[in-house]
Amino acid sequence: MFDAREALVREKFAAFKCIIPVVSGKGGVGKSMISTALSLALAKERKTGLLDLDFWGATAHILLNIDNQFPEEEHGILPEKVGGVKFMSVAYYTQGNPLPIRGMEYTDAFLELAAVTRWDDTECLVIDMPPGMADPFLDLLKYVKNGNFLVITTPSKLSINIVSKTLEILKEQNLKIYGLVENMRSPEDHSKRINNLAKSYDVPYLGYIPLYQNLDVQLEDLKDFLSTDFFLRVKKIAAELKA
């Protein structure tokens, strides 16, 4: 008895020219906002997809203004295209309800979604990851061998503490790291804490994104999102990733 999906899942991920898992050990540091903005920015230059793997707290669909209509089916599931980005999330199937599942059920749902989604000619896949190092993170390490990680932290001491552990495990596993992004920095904060954190793990410091009060509250549609300073900051970071 063995799993029917694993071989196809590995093959599907291996087919991407670039995979950017957006990770952080800490929750609430802006991974979903950055992942979504990053995929929209990259989509202007190359065929890009966004996969929301935060099954317990899927939110990227809210930023992309996607309703609960099922994506189309044709020899698999065709991700919906929004703002030039092909998008897939479990949110289509939970219909707005909570998804109280344990780790082993997470793995099953992950394999199912990854096996049936048809990314076709998508070159670059941005993955919005849940926080932590439990099953989603371990599944990512197991099935996605060509990821180049974008690590997100805020200047908070708590975040730095946890994110240093994320960096430690990524380095220890010899995984590629695009760099560290400092999010939600207050205008009065001129410290070099995050630069130093990046230096101590020998990863690039990709810049900071200021703290924007009520950023998501102001967003009515995708056009609003694309015109925010936040998006322009992420766009700059996206340009660095290509370099």
Add this chain to the structure above:
Amino acid sequence: MHEWSLAEAVLKSSIKEAKKRNLKKLTEVKIVLGDLQGIEEEIVKFGLDNLKKDTMAEEANFIFIKEDAVFQCRNCQNTWNLKEANLHDETMKESIHFVPEVVHSFIKCPRCGSPDFEVVKGRGIYIDEITGEDSD
């Protein structure tokens, strides 16, 4: 028609496993279809018959085994089946068809109301057994 992807998945995994066992060709693949996911056997079979051409599974016979879904509550150990789960809403059924784990978004233990239950069997698709001929 997302069954086509599942057929592709079954074929790739069967071939990978056959190669691991040094088989030259696959002669039989036993596939279990769990009741919960409601997979259309005919479409999976159609997909497999199309996809197997020019592979080591070209002459393989695909056998399907149906498995009833059974749930068990992790809180009170109550067990129940799909009929008792009362999944009548078409959108719910369709959602579960794509990702069976979202059943946790729609049902709870009928005895204690806990959302913490396990799909003990009959979840979805898996390969029970492969048979083939080896290199000699």
